[in-house]
Amino acid sequence: MATPRLSCSFKNGVVGLGNCTKVPRNVNMEKLQHSYIFREIDRHELMHKEKYPHGTVIDLGIGDTTEPLPTVITSSMIDFVHGLSTKEGYKGYGPEQGEKCLRKAIADTLYKDLGIKPVEVFVSDGAQCDITRLQLLLGSNVKRAVQDPSYPAYIDSSVIIGQNGEFLAGQYKNIEYMKCGPQTNFFPDLSIVPRTEIIFFCSPNNPTGHAATRKQLEQLVDFAKVNGSIIVFDSSYSAYITDDSPKSIYEIPGAKEVAIEVSSFSKFAGFTGVRLGWTIVPEELLYANGFPVLHDFDRIMCTCFTGASNIAQAGGLACLTPEGFKALKLQTLHYMENARILVDSLASLGLTVHGGENAPYIWVHFPGSKSWDFFAEILDKTHIITVPGSGFGPGGEEFIRISAFGHRETIIEASQRLKYLFCYKC
Amino acid sequence: MATPRLSCSFKNGVVGLGNCTKVPRNVNMEKLQHSYIFREIDRHELMHKEKYPHGTVIDLGIGDTTEPLPTVITSSMIDFVHGLSTKEGYKGYGPEQGEKCLRKAIADTLYKDLGIKPVEVFVSDGAQCDITRLQLLLGSNVKRAVQDPSYPAYIDSSVIIGQNGEFLAGQYKNIEYMKCGPQTNFFPDLSIVPRTEIIFFCSPNNPTGHAATRKQLEQLVDFAKVNGSIIVFDSSYSAYITDDSPKSIYEIPGAKEVAIEVSSFSKFAGFTGVRLGWTIVPEELLYANGFPVLHDFDRIMCTCFTGASNIAQAGGLACLTPEGFKALKLQTLHYMENARILVDSLASLGLTVHGGENAPYIWVHFPGSKSWDFFAEILDKTHIITVPGSGFGPGGEEFIRISAFGHRETIIEASQRLKYLFCYKC
Structure with a gap:
């Protein structure tokens, strides 16, 4: 018989229901701050609806x-x-790295x-x-830099893998936050960024909507080369680029020796629920000892993944x-027209509005405000969900992210509600 | 301009193509032994075909x-x-934890x-x-036990997360290998198993095909309670259980306080390529400090995953x-009839055959043999791919795993070829 154990309960607000195991909670999980931002927003939405x-x-919160x-x-997909359901067409396991024809x-x-x-x-x-799988690949002993503001998954997954340290003034000690605000055209001042082994970089950026220019990305690749760093470049929104900003880091000469690229069908093809993405690991990308990163990533894919749904x-x-591509182009144009409507409305009120040109995200500055307070005010007065900028890092304070994903009539309605709110405020 | 760097190359057989970064290779990846077993088998198959x-x-290698x-x-799925493609039926992101109706x-x-x-x-x-996500949840500071033999992903993902240590005599120092051979009815002698925080346990077992009895699982749950351990119970093959062995660890009273269960539609529904599975984390399962494991797993799912394909x-x-369940029952019966055909053929030759009763895996003992040699001999003489038992851990040496997944005519053909080989050998 098992030795009876005393029942226990967690002190900080969560009460346990049964007996405790003797397994310590993972210290990395303990270090994660608050709950996941979009869950937090869901919670606010629920309270609002009550x-x-x-x-x-x-x-207009999560970009869906x-x-x-x-x-x-x-x-x-229907044909597939x-x-x-037929003997000829049935398929079991595919290659963990994806079907050859799709990779090609x-x-x-x-x-x-x-x-x-x-x-x-x-x-x-x-x-x-893939970002989490890259964290597993890279391990807990290499230092990461992230844009500030940036999509929370880079930081949260770094914390989970063990690169965290003390959390002070909104930042983890072992993560380098590269300020990417409007003052520096949403690009870090690389002359003051310390060397890290890994640099997460998202362009067009989520949340700011800014697509890094060719010159900026040349500087980034050069910076990585000088420091011997690896860039993890997230190009999930590249289909929305309308100017001549690079759609891939590999448009920059030499990038294959310093960069992994992560991307997705989610926003490009409306596959947020269907789930499909990809990661490029060039053969030329080598660890300090000359071992190809690709070999280890292949092993990660085989051991920790079993392939995307066929x-x-x-x-x-x-x-x-060609037909698919053409049809999807119309969709990206639809969302970008949404973005234009929102940008025009907000800008016409004299607000400082960024983004919306190369990505369906609008990044609105409310100087002197707390972004969670402003998020709450917008929700309370207009019933519109946005995302408080500080959810993307300390550099997002005073900003609100507005997503331009939506049906046209919804966007027009939202734009009118926001106009009314801000007009009233001015 | 970037400082030019010397080109470098990896010494152990893999030659790098370009300049090296200064990022060290993850020591955990370095510790992984050989390549992933099913990739290794693919390599053998390719050479054989040449x-x-x-x-x-x-x-009859990978169980597909x-x-x-x-x-x-x-x-x-077609309706979905x-x-x-319609305004009413379109769905974007679903909950990271899965659709409510499916969870229910x-x-x-x-x-x-x-x-x-x-x-x-x-x-x-x-x-x-999910096994990898559980490794992220649990972290690198808790010791794991695995059945020996066992499905390689438990060990490999433990190594990747950092629980490894020196690799000696086919075993990682920081992983506890619980011998589960025929001598002990494929269950560990728990009186000699040291305490670990985590116990991976698969039933019906892959590769041995053995379903743990109720009594065995009661002992396991009791063992976990005494030690304050968490069992990660893999029930991916439970649909194949034909006797009264438990199909879930939660059939054992008290298991909710000590066990997580991982399972899958892959084998139960032929979804190996479609990709769908689930994990149960009971509310009653608590860390030593009383914090519910479920809360942290929820955070992992939100941060490191975005939901299964809708x-x-x-x-x-x-x-x-009810209709789906009934149709799938016929499929499991099909594979189990395959298993019976293979077991009967092999047993009729006087071979010692395990499994095939509660899982479509047959575990054949060839005393005194090296399983990779025997795998090669079978492939060479019969053109049948199997899996060498030692690929599942040192306890699998002298064994071959034969999968009973296949069309009936293929299984009959394979069974005849094997009969011919072994008849000739006896």
């Missing part, structure tokens, strides 16, 4: 696609699923003329999941056909 | 489902995909009468991926309807 049961909430998938893409299509279509080989393309279930992969392949 | 271009290879999906399941269906159908709540069910893209989830829901 307070205003008749208010029509518009969600809303437009139906083009039938050229769904037809391909139908095949799964990504290399040929999205990295045309950049010399990316299919073997360097790893198909996955999305960029966020149905999603069939859909991904259809996205990369 | 040697015998006209030999018809039968793959082969039978078409029942149309009741594909129809549901069709919906994605899993709790109600597969854990009926066991008191598992939907909130304790986390839907995922498969058991192997198409796969629609399919999963169909699997759990």
